[in-house]
Amino acid sequence: MLTRTKNSYLDEFWKNQSDESVVLTDEQREPLQKRVVRLLADLGYDARNVCASNLIFPTTRSAEGLCFGLAGLCWPVHEAVLEIVQPKLLLTFGNGPESPYAFVKELLYNDESEQTIDSGHPGWVCKGFRAELNQRSMFVAGLPHLSRYNSVGKVEVITWLKEAIDSIC
Template structure:
């Protein structure tokens, strides 16, 4: 499948969401190729009123030309202050994590389980919007063929919980202390119907989980590398 095929498929699959505010890729169109990692958040954050032209329809049209990486090259508001590029805590932690896994953050294909933007998780439409968006992710996974999906957010409403659910719970979970209270990192091996095996790692949400500050930060990164055989 090429990018043009992905765009055609997305326009059909996401027809009911076309006028809604949101985003599809958080990375450049150049990451729609073979790569070791697929990074998945819950949904685009922020107030939709601050992104008036960012509709799902426009996001599909930009799939072949998008150059920016949202984590590395965008200025995000944090606590009502405009900051420099990649200066928000979430952006810094994503960059730290991917670099620790031996990847250039700009080269990692990144998206969100749900493409619809909302101020917080309660407005993201989980899981109904996830059911609509997931077939598009399947097409992206066909293009990237990742060894590892990193889902940041592993609570009951999270990309990790959704992936665990659609996997059918056929393989056991593995746990690793997150180094923050009683939080846990979670993982399972997803034996997919097409024969591919993908390691899925679920981290506590990186807007709150200070993976770059915890005492055992290197052990968490080493655990991910061992689990996914990176």
């Protein structure tokens, strides 16, 4: 039985790297926390009710020191969770050559057309494709990493994600 009741995006004070149970104000949250919560709200979801995880379980403040090879070790756990949750959308943050999106694409891409749309930020795009996992369809979307990218006001991106969700039976 899972006992964790805190939500990393809503309840953890990242500045002090503390997961003490506190009620955070919006000003106390880090930009990434705010952006994830807002993106989910724009898509019509409450962050407390969304299953979320890092592709590589150990958390870091920067990807520089991260061993991307660990993703393969963590993937079986993600696959088991995805089988339980059965999401219509698998949303990844970061879509470059070494990113969660690239890792999932390597595993699940089936040569259908990959979609790209402008992110609303110069030089950055959003990417996505339909995938099958255990005979279930989902849309895998890769946004620029939300530690740098802010989706607020990017109506085209939100509409694209909503349409992708709606397209999954």
